Amino acid sequence: MIRALILLLMLPLGAMAEEVVLGLSRDQVAITATFEGDDILVFGAVRREAPVPEGPPLEVIVTVAGPDRPVIVRKKDRRLGIWVNTEAIEVDSAPSFYAVTTTGPLNEILMRTEDLRHRISIPRAIRSVGAPAEIADPAAFTRALIRIRRGEQLYQSLEGAVDLERDTLFRTEVDLPANLTEGDYEIRIFLTRGGRVVDNYTTTIPVQKVGLERWLYTLAHERPLIYGLMSLALAIGAGWAASATFRAFRA
Numbered sequence: 001m002i003r004a005l006i007l008l009l010m011l012p013l014g015a016m017a018e019e020v021v022l023g024l025s026r027d028q029v030a031i032t033a034t035f036e037g038d039d040i041l042v043f044g045a046v047r048r049e050a051p052v053p054e055g056p057p058l059e060v061i062v063t064v065a066g067p068d069r070p071v072i073v074r075k076k077d078r079r080l081g082i083w084v085n086t087e088a089i090e091v092d093s094a095p096s097f098y099a100v101t102t103t104g105p106l107n108e109i110l111m112r113t114e115d116l117r118h119r120i121s122i123p124r125a126i127r128s129v130g131a132p133a134e135i136a137d138p139a140a141f142t143r144a145l146i147r148i149r150r151g152e153q154l155y156q157s158l159e160g161a162v163d164l165e166r167d168t169l170f171r172t173e174v175d176l177p178a179n180l181t182e183g184d185y186e187i188r189i190f191l192t193r194g195g196r197v198v199d200n201y202t203t204t205i206p207v208q209k210v211g212l213e214r215w216l217y218t219l220a221h222e223r224p225l226i227y228g229l230m231s232l233a234l235a236i237g238a239g240w241a242a243s244a245t246f247r248a249f250r251a
Contacts, residue, residue: 018058018188020046022088037178038184040064040205042187043171052167053218056194059102060162060170063120063190066097066154067183073141089141093127097147098180099156101163101172106157118197120190122155123147153177168181180207 022044042062052058068181102109106121113122128142139162149155162172184204191199 003014011235014224017048017049018053018191018197020191021045021047022187022189022201022203023234024187024203024205028206033218039069039172039174040174040176040187042173042174044189045168045170045203046168046191048168053193058164058167059104059192060164061103061106061110061120061190061192062101062162062172063125063186063188064097064099064174065095065125065186066181067185068095069181070094075141075144081088089138091126091142091145094145095125096177097154097185099158099174101156101161103160103162103170104187105159109192110190110194110197114192114195114197118188118190118200122157127156131163133181137196148191152179154179178205 003074022042024040024042024145032251043063046058071094072088099250100106100120100122110120115124123142123146126142126145128138153175156174158172158174162170164170183206185207187203187205188198191203
């Protein structure tokens with residue numbers, strides 16, 4: 001009898017579960033010699049086994065993150081009329097690209113404890129653990145990194161950029177700049193109600209150099225001697241061709 005009662009109590013909870021069903025406009029991004037940026041369309045639906053639950057409205061958060069890399073952030077001061085590096089901090093891990101798109105203001109649809117747990121906002125996506133004792137304000141270096149990468153369109157915060165229809169269908173578009181780092185880009189979707197994450201989904205999309213760009217990149221990293229000799233030969237050939245052309249015009 002007790003076991004049957006427990007099962008009955010658990011059924012409504014399972015029926016109210018909301019799950020993400022995701023789709024992408026492409027399965028990879030190709031970086032060519034003429035690459036000037038691209039975009040990714042992220043779309044999907046919310047799967048339910050019961051009507052939309054009452055209470056706080058459903059919100060959607062989408063993040064796109066490039067490969068993590070350590071970064072050295074330096075502070076410059078003016079000394080004797082010259083700008084010099086005075087302090088530096090190595091950020092342990094920072095995404096080379098990071099975009100957050102939401103259905104509403106992030107601080108209203110996501111609790112700070114949930115942000116801390118899932119590392120969703122841009123500051124939370126950056127990991128900076130240790131700092132030299134002589135650094136008075138280590139957080140200022142992280143803020144400077146965010147400010148610089150925002151200016152380069154590498155860090156984006158797009159509140160209200162996710163369209164959600166009938167609490168079921170959602171879509172958003174993320175612009176990728178030309179200065180992308182090659183690697184696997186992680187796409188995460190979070191469903192929240194009342195600031196709490198009720199479901200999340202993660203997938204990846206590869207961003208890779210292709211064609212001549214890929215061949216040159218592989219040659220430079222795997223056969224640096226051959227790459228150097230080829231570059232030297234091309235430089236000599238270009239110089240000879242320019243000299244020959246100049247002599248031809250003078251004649």
